[in-house]
Amino acid sequence: MKRAVTRLVMGGMALAMAFGTVACGAAGKGWGDGDASASGDVGSTVAGGFKIGLLLPESRTARYEKFDRPYITRDITALCPGCQVVYGNADQDAERQRQQFDSMLAGDVKVIILDAVDAKAITPAVFRARGRGVKVIAYDRLAGGPIDAYTSFDNIQIGKMQGQALLDALRAGGDPRRGPIVMVNGSPADPNVDDYRKGVHSVLDGQVVVGKEYDIPDWSPDRAGAEAADAFTALGAAKVIGVYSANDGMAGGVARAMRDTGVGEGTPLTGQDAELAAVQRILLGTQTMTVYKPIEPEARNAARMAVDLGSGKAVTGGGGDDGTVGNGTSSSIPTQIIQPIVVTKDNIKDTVVKDGFWTVQEICTPAVRAACKAARLL
Template identity: 70%
Template sequence: MKAQVIGGLLAVLVVSACGTAGQSGGGSAGDSGPSGSPSAIGTVEEGFKIGLLLPETKTARYEKFDRVYITDDIKSLCPKCEVIYNNANQDPNLQQQQVDTMLTNGVKVLILDAVDAKAIASSVKKAKDQGAVVLAYDRLAGGPIDGYTSFDNIQVGKMQGEALLEAIKAGGDAKRGPIVMINGSPTDPNAGDFKKGAHSVLDGQVTIGKEYDTPDWSPDQANTQATGAFTALGAANVVGVYSANDGMAGGIAKAMQNSGVKKGTPLTGQDAELAGIQRILLGTQTMTIYKPIKPEAQNAAQMAIALGTGQAVNGTTTVDNGTNKAIPAQIITPIVVTKDNIQDTVVKDGFWTVKEICTPAVEAACKAAGLE
């Protein structure tokens, strides 16, 4: 029965030799088998080593969800596969060292969520030169990667921008005062996509008073940037704040309160972090973006096993990372979360329970929102 399940899951991803194997986006011809498919590294029956490299621990999702889901999914597909895990703690040099160590230890499939997409490219090439395959996870890494799974990141930015614009317009003329934009890390290609998507909605519709890119997605840096912006623009004049994720939104929300920004001023977020959901209920954050991690993790596990067994993977689309073209990608649609649909999104999916959300400090807000 298990073999049937594994075969069925891999069949979704495998491209036959007479199909579009050229989209595998793998390495050079020397790294590939027939029709451009990657050479087989191992078998499901015998198992092989898979390295999982995640970027940081400040964002709650990586340790609580991504690591657990990916590891469990790999074990269900390939019981004898060994998952070797490392977290780079936002240090690109450490992540490069972790790749080297994994390659030395015989890891032949890397699931890589890069701290710095450009800096890691040399490590990706080294992996390929040593016969390994590399799957970019959540962030599109540089170098000759073989596959990619993530969300529609430009759409994430558009959704954030649309929610912010709608909330600002609910209070009057969208240009009645300036907004502040606090974007993500300049070394994360996703941050550039979020920023691009948000600007495509907001440009010409609002007045952008101050805008920052925030190293390492740091909540403390975001707090400092926001405080400086509110001082320069006049806190009472600010009509909205774009925050690229929930972690930074936490630092920004504190700055808004301490600087005297009007209560209820719209503030965006992303990742559906517990604190972000609670701020939405309390009215100090307007929205967040929920990116269902479980299907992303399932994609990663399935693609890793397919690549490890010499199959070319078929994505819902292809992407270009600047050094490799037509990389097969599995892209997932994100979801906007507001006070009105918390129950039907993060709670329904088991991402957070009502008990986790509705702590004593949030209990009254939960009841008012019908979340009990």
């Protein structure tokens, strides 16, 4: 898989300039412009507006309704004031998402931004879109079929970050092979999971003893907690020295299982997504780290891609010739990749708080206030 990493500047001035260039001039040139001869048609299309579908996978994870949806909608409106965003959330149901996708095709959308519940199951719908001339942008997860553009994070790097943070925490306590760890991976239907797994295993293999490893359908926190509890019982809760959890939702279920089964206090536990509860657990010492994925630039990429594709303009990937990825159907999908950030107790203020992802008031509830003061958030 070829991919390039593009570091994106999140400054408000840069955002405003990028949006102003496209939205305010009929012949204006922005990211992913085609040749000059097409600029008049593009300007007319943007001025007239068109329908853009947005399909998100679920609402249990806070990011989708709190950040992804409003950011994408805002940025599309800034780039194309006449465009209409048609929205659907699948609530982790692949069949429901397929129905939403087909409904959008019937409703004359020109572009669909798709965060797939099941990357394989949605593939026939993506082929139907191609047959109707509808462009499809894979958002966050690379779906199957003839995808026209893709934006996400460096998912192998996320796994490496998680693995390194866990290994560092284990080494701080002694020999990282002194006891077993438990690994809780995400949903097999999510193509990102294979990348996370590759990344984390590239760091941990040969360095630790994996006692049990699970894949968790639908990223279910309850299922993750139940599997972890079984693992702790089988391995001996007092012997387990660390847990890899692929995301924060599952880490919540695992943390409860660790407490209930008697896994040692302060045993390292990883996560991803910078969920509010995870940030609070980090402050309280019941989770070691999380991975913050700056959603605003990802949403900005998707909005730009959608408006450009709907206007008949070609999009380009980041990093020149290597800014592409393949999915088995298409070998050169234009791709924009964003770097994730490790969050620990020491940099909460400089990451999720600084970016406005969570406020100090949201984080520092009464139960966490003392820990916030110790971390100098208050």
